[in-house]
Amino acid sequence: MSSWFPRFIQAMGQQYIFSIIIETINRLEDENLQYLNISYPNFHQPTQLHWGLDFPQIVDGIKLTIDKVVDGRDLVKILLIHDWGAVYGYLFDLNYPKFVDEIVALDVGCYIRPKPLEKLMIASYQLTFAAAFILTFIPIFGTFIATLISTLYMRFILRFPPPQGYSAKLNYPYYYYWKSFALGIIKRQRPALAGYVPSVPLVFIYGEDKPFHFHSEKWRLVLSKDKDSEFIGLPCGHWIMRQQNDFLVAKIKSRLKRFRI
Numbered sequence: 001m002s003s004w005f006p007r008f009i010q011a012m013g014q015q016y017i018f019s020i021i022i023e024t025i026n027r028l029e030d031e032n033l034q035y036l037n038i039s040y041p042n043f044h045q046p047t048q049l050h051w052g053l054d055f056p057q058i059v060d061g062i063k064l065t066i067d068k069v070v071d072g073r074d075l076v077k078i079l080l081i082h083d084w085g086a087v088y089g090y091l092f093d094l095n096y097p098k099f100v101d102e103i104v105a106l107d108v109g110c111y112i113r114p115k116p117l118e119k120l121m122i123a124s125y126q127l128t129f130a131a132a133f134i135l136t137f138i139p140i141f142g143t144f145i146a147t148l149i150s151t152l153y154m155r156f157i158l159r160f161p162p163p164q165g166y167s168a169k170l171n172y173p174y175y176y177y178w179k180s181f182a183l184g185i186i187k188r189q190r191p192a193l194a195g196y197v198p199s200v201p202l203v204f205i206y207g208e209d210k211p212f213h214f215h216s217e218k219w220r221l222v223l224s225k226d227k228d229s230e231f232i233g234l235p236c237g238h239w240i241m242r243q244q245n246d247f248l249v250a251k252i253k254s255r256l257k258r259f260r261i
Contacts, residue, residue: 020241021080027249030256036069038062038085042169050137052172055180055192059091063099076259080252082106082241084173090193097199102255104203106240106248109215110196111222118212126174128153133171143168160238201228203255205248207236228258 025035040058041049053061066077077100081089086108093103114122128149135146146168154160184191204223206213223229232251236243 020239020245021082024241024245024249024252027245028253028256030253033256034075036066038065042167042172050169052169052176054176055088055091058088059095062088062092063096066099076101078252078255079103080106083108083238087173087177087193090196090198093199094193094196100200101259102201102203103198104205104252104255107206107214107238109204109206109213109219110193111216111218112214113216113218114212121212125153125158127178129168129171130174130178132168133175136168136171146171197222198226198229201226203230203232203251205230205232205234205240205244205251207238207240207243208233209235209237 022035022037025033041052070077079089079092079100079102081103082105086105089103089105090110093100132146132150135149136143138145147166150168150171151162151166154162180192183189202223204215204219206215220231223231234240234244234247240248
């Protein structure tokens with residue numbers, strides 16, 4: 001009879017999709033699996049920081065959290081990441097290589113090369129959300145106005161239903177990204193993830209039915225150099241956990257079999 005290493009999945013993404021991720025984990029039906037749901041300031045009610053946290057602070061916080069929960073136990077660790085959680089996950093792997101044993105990344109890759117019109121679309125919505133975040137600091141009505149601007153943009157420009165419980169206070173990743181981008185130009189510094197190659201096998205799953213994608217051919221080529229990595233496109237949009245949950249559950253199950261002894 002086969003036995004299994006104890007396994008430990010850390011998930012990082014927006015707070016409003018955690019119920020779907022928990023449902024996905026429960027469907028794995030693996031009694032040896034432990035699950036850590038990593039949240040961020042303002043995404044989780046008990047943790048409120050108006051300025052949020054910058055990328056290095058988030059990455060260090062992830063490491064401290066995992067260390068505290070794992071508590072020195074010898075566990076196979078799998079990182080499940082989505083959206084901004086994917087960016088945090090890549091930065092985490094860059095700063096702490098081989099700390100986890102495998103990464104499953106959803107819809108947001110490391111390298112992108114959008115066309116000119118796509119660049120304008122990306123900059124438009126991200127700068128709008130970054131500006132809305134700044135507006136939340138206006139007393140009394142700032143957060144209301146900022147959230148209204150963001151939700152209207154989602155609904156009528158991006159054609160994307162605003163998540164339940166959304167607030168413009170959650171937009172701080174956009175603010176810190178563009179702040180870092182601007183400072184990088186001024187200081188002539190390379191982006192933090194320039195040249196990044198995953199230190200462990202990585203499964204990248206993206207939605208094909210989108211106006212533009214957050215990955216490029218370079219990202220596919222980087223992953224193709226590791227025989228245990230995968231690059232998968234599915235007929236869905238950004239919310240793979242909702243639209244392709246059966247496939248995602250089956251894929252994670254198949255990847256867990258790699259750690260059978």
